[in-house]
Amino acid sequence: MISSLHRIITISRNTLTEAVRQKVLNVLLIFSLVLVGSSVVVSQLATPGLDSSGLFDAQIKFVKDFGCGAIGLFGFFIALLSTAQLIPQELHNRTIYTILAKPVRRSEFLLGKFFGVVLLLALCVALMSLAFAATLYWQEMRGIQAAEAAYNQTPNWQANPFVVNAYNHDVAQIVQQVRDPQLIEAVILIFAKLVMTTGIALLISTFATSSIFTIVTTFMIYLIGHMESTAREFWLASGAGSSIWQSALVGFISLLIPDMNSFTIVDEILAGNRVPWSHALNLLGYADVYLIVLLGVSVVIFDYREI
């Protein structure tokens, strides 16, 4: 058991090292950091001419949306591209034969590769989150400065306790929105979604013959996953007016494809609404169990595969 774990750790470490050296992934990471940073510019374009307090509610929302959007989007590309070429690259370079000729199970090889990509994702998400936090902090500074400038237009406002109260309230609102602890919850949920995407891509790559096939199929499953809830509702309420083929199709989608749409609850957090941790943990539990199923199926398919 321990030796098996050791082998998995070695393979995942090696996978991470290989992935970090890939130029495509580095370029994606740089683009994502630029996009997170430029969210401030987009927020200013979208909200010109508002008063300071109303302005910052909106601007902070835009920064959060684009920041988390960039983490999700580029994380998705990184997960997809790095996972899709895991096995084809090993086959192409013939390194898989050297590894499997040693006392390494196929399952260990596969899990090692998977955890390597998860480590890579964790690293990328951590970096993007740092850039996101820095952007938010900068936005907070700007917000406080702008609020102060707006109040400074009233001469001697510090002497009026009512105006001082209003200023303090505005500043507190900006700080509260920027330093929202729920943003950690949002990033964790985005990460869970990315790991699920990795699991799907890995499963497909175990029987796919090319990286392109894995990329396209995973992308399609990802899209369908966002409509799975609609298919499920239709299937559960089915019968009325649907043919047997329609029912079979939506039943297939409902039973096999993961519900990616549940993770869009992140939007609620970004809009400033409370999402209880119990709900986030429920989603994380769902993602974990789904991953175990995905990895189990991947291992079996990979065992069958002729190499």
Place this chain on the structure above:
Amino acid sequence: MEIPASQMSTCLPLSWRLRRAALVALLLGLWAPCKIVWEQRIAHEQDLLRYHGAPMTRQLRDELGQGLTIGVLSGMRSVVADLVWLNVTTAWMDQEWFRMGGYINLCTALQPRAPVFWDMGGWQLAWNASIAATQDRTQPNELRRLKASRFWLDRGLEIFKRGIENNPTYWRLWNDTAQLYQQRLKDYRTAATYYQQASEQPNAPVYLERFPAIMYGLAGDDQASYAAWRALWERLTPQEREMKQHWKEKIETNIRRLEQKLSVPKEKRVFPN
């Protein structure tokens, strides 16, 4: 059962493979119904959290276009809504109010629980579009200008009220509606009720508590104004009265003035002297 290292290579015996395949089929068979139940539970919880946010409809899809629809379907709903909002800003700069109104409706449909869209959208329509209509020289007469202005004001008011329905705890929407009643419609009594609601929401600024009393005063309802000032005074703890001198003085001055004006009997006054 541990497999000997010598056998751990690329090929497993057929019986092992079949046994594993059967096990996976069994696991999938067991997982599928659990998955459905679990997902239904998650969906139910989310329905409660979101107040049943807007689903992706054909109309929404047509209005968004192909590219943005894929964005929504990829889980980028908030980013898509923000990108649509950029069109609101462009339409505002071009003073194309109907186009702007359409985009505002689209943004609020995409993210009904994002109060800033209701807040900014209502402001754009009730103030910017409405005021611009009063200065529209293409209209033949003042009456038409006033009619157009009122049209946009009503659209803005509708956005604020729908925003409140979707986000009842966002104080700024209550405050915006109150301001509209106060400053544009001169309906101080209704403004007072909205200010009252605004002041009761989380994170509302303290100064809003005084506004209902002031609005009743502007409406000429001294009795209601006195009751509101008095309620405010009674809500203040002795500690707060000590700490917020400026606050205390303001309330006290108004109560004294109204007690005098309404000839409140001395035994019923807050300040008999």
